[in-house]
Amino acid sequence: MPTFTEYESFDGLGLANLVKSGVISAQELVIAAIERIESLNPKLNAVIYKLYDQAKAASQQSLPEGLFQGVPFLLKDLLADCAGVPMQFGSRFAEGWVSPHDSELVRRMKCAGLIILGKTNLPEFGLSAVTEPKAFGPTCNPWDVTRTTGGSSGGSAAAVAARMVPMAHGGDGGGSIRIPAAYCGTFGLKLSRGRTPTGPDVMRIWQGMVVEHVITRSVRDSAAMLDVLAGPELGSPISLPLPKQSFLRCLTEPSSTLRIAVSEQPFFSGKVHAEYKTAISQAAALCETLGHHVERPTLPAIDQETMLLAYTIIIAADVAATIKMLADVMGQKASYARLETTTAVLCVVGEHFSAKDFAWASHVLDLLSRQIAEFFLHYDILLTPTMPAPPPLIGASQPDHFEKNILELLRRVPYGPLLRKLIKPMAEKQFALTPFTPLFNMTGQPAMSVPLFWDSKGLPIGIQFAGRFGEEATLLQLAAQLEEAQPWASRKPTF
Structure with a gap:
């Protein structure tokens, strides 16, 4: 045995x-x-x-x-x-x-x-x-x-x-x-x-x-x-x-x-x-x-800034909806006080972007899918690193003081060019870790x-x-x- x-x-x-x-x-x-x-x-x-x-x-x-x-x-x-x-x-x-x-x-x-x-x-x-x-x-x-x-x-x-x-x-x-x-x-x-x-x-x-x-x-x-x-x-x-x-x-x-x-x-x-x-x-x-x-x-050229924004809009919309639905079934108010700052910011972003923005983001990713599928007409497999570097030390990837201030600002700004501008550095940091x-x-x-x-x-x-x-x-x-x-x-x- x-x-x-x-x-x-x-x-x-x-x-x-x-x-x-x-x-x-x-x-x-x-x-x-x-x-x-x-x-x-x-x-x-x-x-x-x-x-x-x-x-x-x-x-x-x-x-x-x-x-x-x-x-x-x-x-x-x-x-x-x-x-x-x-x-x-x-x-x-x-x-x-x-x-x-x-x-x-x-x-x-x-x-x-x-x-x-x-x-x-x-x-x-x-x-x-x-x-x-x-x-x-x-x-x-x-x-x-x-x-x-x-x-x-x-x-x-x-x-x-x-x-x-x-x-x-x-x-x-x-x-x-x-x-x-x-x-x-x-x-x-x-x-x-x-x-x-x-x-x-x-x-x-x-x-x-x-x-x-x-x-x-x-x-x-x-x-x-x-x-x-x-x-x-x-x-x-x-x-x-x-x-x-x-x-x-x-x-x-x-x-x-x-x-x-x-x-x-x-x-x-x-x-x-x-x-x-x-x-x-x-x-x-x-x-x-x-x-x-x-x-x-x-490799096909990818418009990084456009893809970052489209990806973020779709995720933020889903996160905002999820928090609202979860609060409803739990019988509580959809308060962000018990959420981590990054999650709360995504909720704010998801609430402020419009249905038009969501449709645009979906269209952008559909076009990307077509672009990459055309590349795969010529290849069966694409081989890359999974990650670009060894795993970071615990705590090293958390927002620093400056980034926390930006995140707090994001919770308060209205939808508009400023919101898009502030999202960009946060998204770029995440994608730099997972490119x-x-x-x-x-x-x-x-x-x-x-x-x-x-x-x-x-x-x-x-x-x-x-x-x-x-x-x-x-x-x-x-x-x-x-x-x-x-x-x-x-x-x-x-x-």
Whole structure:
């Protein structure tokens, strides 16, 4: 019978196979996972809400005979409603809110046999690239506890990297799966727009830019979870149909030679660290050894200022509406006093821009999608860094005194040229930290971060691969090749 030490060496499918074959019970897996969380979480602050009693009870009952029967699992405390369980969105504003029902995604997870052990940490409402909410405090990176995990699925990535669970839920609206996956040395796949359900309560988050999936250690777990989660949702305006073939099965199918474009030039503002440039060259060489054609073409020119404004308008409108709706269902006034400053400012921005501005922003991003799709007529994959530099120290990405003053001013100014002018430096700072990931949320394309390299300080370097819309299978096949050629499963942090 596997011991506690052996628990951490299995991925999700491996643990499920042990349960199905009778080698170990689901109850024993749950106990092993709980022991590991209790041992490591005080150092990392990855898990913010524990469901141990419910998990133990579920493990003793008859579980669905799904792909992940009996496997311990964690939910990010955002979007994934679990009936009767608190959902705080990483915010003091939502304290006391309890999900009245399962989201469609969680329903499918439970049908796959997963056992939910708790909720993971995130920035307030998932609005930051670092996981440092005032409500719960920062999550620490298992590879260096003085550094950030990234965000917004930072708690999930830290939990997976630390082997608390083999995989955990995440969502991605600007890089929120790929960023923490890159910083924590895990595999993170952002899906095509509409690939998985986000309802029943909200079906088009950030106009479809937000997609939910998982962060994993193995490629096959990500593919298998996609088989579990993918498929149309009743009433959704953006659902994609199920593919003809299983994503898991496609990993073993013969793959075609891919035409891969390579670039370390940021789409938006930002500079790339020297070691990350080296990693891109090494990743390109690795792809060539696997038989793929690699080129370094000129990328389409993107109007950074226009895209920043359009992206910000859509997010701000959604945040303002979300806060209002949440206040209504909780029976409280939509006061910004309990919100972090950045969130409150986004609400103000969302309230002051007009319907005309929102329509303009949607049109701008539609044109961008067309522009990038034309580029992908000539290439199957675009290879870039996931992040431009190593993870910042905890606290380094928070607004400084000058920026806080600007944010406070933004809360008070009326809509007009001044508002646009003040938004610009705030948006530019965010995009300088994440110059590679948001583009594919804007276009709706799938993209993945693969943990292929580690830097001179022992920190992971994630490599991003983006594919054509709807072609997750191509990305997963390539990821499986990379995983076999340059395995990362045995690399784990010590802290």
